[in-house]
Amino acid sequence: MQVELAHYLLLAAVLFGIGAMGVLTRKNLITILMSVELMLNSVNLTFVALARHAADQEAQVVVFFVLCVAAAEVAVGLAILISVWRKRGTMNVDALSALKG
Amino acid sequence: MGLETILFLLLAVGAVLTALLVVTSPSPIGSALYLVGTMFCLAGLYVLLAAPFLAAIQMIVYAGAIIVLLLFVIMLLNLRRIDEVLSKGWRIAGLFVAGLTLFALFMAIVRGSSVLPEMPSIPDDFGKVKELGKILFSKYLYAFEATSVLLLAAMIGAVALVRKEGKEGGKDAS
Known part of the structure; x- marks a missing residue:
């Protein structure tokens, strides 16, 4: 068996699905944040695999930017999480329904 | 293998x-x-x-x-762990949506696998710091600078979000 591009893409798809499952079925805010990280990483894997198979390094530069955005997202996400914890004393997303309308 | x-x-x-x-x-x-x-x-x-x-x-x-x-x-x-009382309907709906996403991606990859490129040969310095740096600081220079602004904004945002209210620049801005 030779490792092909399709294998990497399938692996990335599986990781993305697992991340989506985490976001949709968990209630702990911090676990949801980690699942989002998982989804971002699966997309990074797709970029790197395509960079290798298209012999184009620009896709690797895109991964660099995605990493920066992920870092910013985690910083702001955790800040929101801390202020939610201070105001509500819980991490359960069910308690955060002020914008439900 | x-x-x-x-x-x-x-x-x-x-x-x-x-x-x-x-x-x-x-x-x-x-x-x-x-x-x-x-x-x-x-x-x-x-x-x-x-x-x-x-x-x-x-x-x-x-x-x-x-x-x-x-x-x-x-x-x-x-x-600590919280009570994850997710109703059965929601759990099934979440798994269904995630499964659907996975299925759609699988189908797209399997159906498109015939047109995927073979692994080409690449130069020795592919993906090394020098080569990536050349691209990053020429073609993507503005994007790179924008990233730094983004990180600065995220940093200020994080500090502003966790700052305790009612204390003007207090010593214990924990």
Whole structure:
């Protein structure tokens, strides 16, 4: 068996699905944040695999930017999480329904 | 089976297993530690895909910074597992949507696999710091500068969000 591009893409798809499952079925805010990280990483894997198979390094530069955005997202996400914890004393997303309308 | 195939299988199985543990582990600390495993496996795959610089960045930024930040917050707030009382309907709906996403991606890859390119030969310095730096600081220079503004904004935003209200620049702005 030779490792092909399709294998990497399938692996990335599986990781993305697992991340989506985490976001949709968990209630702990911090676990949801980690699942989002998982989804971002699966997309990074797709970029790197395509960079290798298209012999184009620009896709690797895109991964660099995605990493920066992920870092910013985690910083702001955790800040929101801390202020939610201070105001509500819980991490359960069910308690955060002020914008439900 | 060549060495590359064996390594790919090992890392792929490791990544999927740890990812499953991340989303199913009841305690946040367990999730964060399993996420380190996923990042490690992905870094290994990046090396297989001729991206050594990104593999190093992955380990430094994710395992070294983001996961440590997550663990720090988890331990600071003393977060324990919460009661995940998710109604059965919602759980099934969530699994269904995730499965549908997965199925759509699978179909797209399987149907498009005939047009996927074969692995071309690449120069020795593919994915090395020097080559990536050349692209980053020429074609993507403005995007790079915009990234720095983004990080600054995120930093200010994080500080502003966790600042205690009612204290004007207090000493204990924890």
